[in-house]
Amino acid sequence: MTQTPPPGVERNAAPLLHGTEADALATVLPGGQWGHGPATDQFEAGIADLIGVNDAVAVNSGTTALHLALRSVGIGPGDDVIVPSLTFCASVQAITWNGASPRFAEIDPDTLAVTADTVLEALTPQTKAVMPVLYGGRAVDLSPIRDELARRGIQIIEDAAHAFGSRHPDGTMVGAVPGVLTCFSHDPIKNLTTGQGGTIIPRSRTEANNLRSLRLFGIVQSKDARASLTSYEVQGPGMRFDMSQLNAAIGLAQLEHFTEVAALRQHLWRTYQAELDGLDGVQLVDVDVANTVPFNCVVRLNRDRDKVFHYLRERNIGVAVHYPPNHTQPGFSAWRRNLPVTDRVAGQILGLPFHPAMTYDSARYAVATLAEAIKATA
Ligand SMILES: Cc1ncc(COP(=O)(O)O)c(C=O)c1O
Known part of the structure; x- marks a missing residue:
């Protein structure tokens, strides 16, 4: 072919900028508080609204979202987590970084995702969670085995890094299926980008509070509340896994489009x-x-x-x-x-x-x- 390649074909993936991202950043830059802040809260509210759920917990990457989601349900050493082998290594690292073992599952060659049958085939007595990966954005339906998994005390934690905005065939948004903990990625090439970031869609307010504590040092009081206090309370484990206002501002601009x-x-x-x-x-x-x-x-x-x-x-x-x-x-x-x-x-x-x-x-x-x-x- 001798024709000049049309623009964009040389890249496998890339974000689309709408021209409003720089202005959005300019609204948070002068404040000097670039960590978690009001823009992050606003981003979380926007995500929850779009998916039609009560809460969304923003973190600094999709990998962190998976890691924290697994940790929040108590996955650790001695536990198996079922995951497809055909996924980005981040899914697997989120499991191993918690000290648990990935139990690799087969996929349907037509969708490249696990099915209820391939999950059942991979079950072990140590299985404590299943992590379907929503390859290409397509929802994965584990409803035929949801009761069986629940009976065995096995949690479903979705790697929905690819699937922001997708629905199940019955119209339920990915992230809104009862009993399923969902993790999105907002890296530069994902359906919704914040530059780098992720969100977890918790299943209850208690789970949301626990995830918010885990993502920011285990401290109870918000940053604003701490400004007028001489102390603060650390209630448990936590890391700096929060989403910065800079990333949230980009996300808010992208969310509009x-x-x-x-x-x-x-x-x-x-x-x-x-x-x-x-x-x-x-x-x-x-x-x-x-x-x-x-x-x-x-x-x-x-x-x-x-x-x-x-x-x-x-x-x-x-x-x-x-x-x-x-x-x-x-x-x-x-x-x-x-x-x-x-x-x-x-x-x-x-x-x-x-x-x-x-x-x-x-x-x-x-x-x-x-x-x-x-x-x-x-
Ligand atoms: C399937 C899958 N899981 C997890 C991740 C990790 O997301 P992030 O890059 O936001 O950490 C990615 C991102 O590339 C992914 O494609």
Whole structure:
């Protein structure tokens, strides 16, 4: 292809700036209080409102959200947490950093997510939590086994890093399913960014208070209240895991345009779907676009994926592989299992350029170059 690549196609993922982020930062910069503050509280309220829940607890990353959520339900040494191997290593590190063991589960090759059956297959007597990863933004339905898990005292803590704004097919927002603790990421390329950050959607006010204490030193009094006190009370463990006002200000500016970005992402995904239709040897991973704010656009190739990847990279197409599986990582070798479906799928997946800062023409160009790559590497 000799045509100049259209803008944005060279990047796999990128944030879309709306032009209001700098002004939002300017409102919090002069105050000099850049840690947790009113902008953070406002951001939490905005998230809770959008999801239709009572509380949202903002933290400094999606990884921290997972780590704290696990800790808040008492996961620690001797406990197994079921997690797909095909996820970003952050999901697994949040488990191991709490001293617990990841128990890797298989996935459905069509959605790249765990199912009720693959979770049941992975259960052990030590299982204390299940961490489904909402790959590409698609909701994961564990309702068929929710009662069984509850009976065994197993918690569901969702890694919804990809899934901010998505719904279940019955219309329930991800984050609003009773009994499920949900964690979002707001890193620069996620559906809603704060620059860096995350939120946990707690299941009760008590859980919210506990998470707020864990995220900021275990101190009872707010920063404002402490200004007029000569002491404060530390009620338990805590770290500095709060979301700064600087990040919250960016998040508030982005939140104003979330509906628009969600529609852009859905339209971009549908553009890919139409362009990929009929392309031999390529299967689109189904995100259930009607209910999902897609985070990515991933295909499975029945060709030599690595050759296609390099062909496209050499032509400046921002393809990426999300993710190399975790059960074969040296750092997780203690928890290695035989996972044939994951092994097979991990060699087939290819993420196409996908972000709201690119044009629909860029998607068409990416698919045309993919078609060329498939021919050239057959
Ligand atoms: C599936 C998954 N889980 C967790 C995370 C961690 O989120 P963060 O980068 O905000 O720490 C990411 C982010 O890349 C992710 O993709």
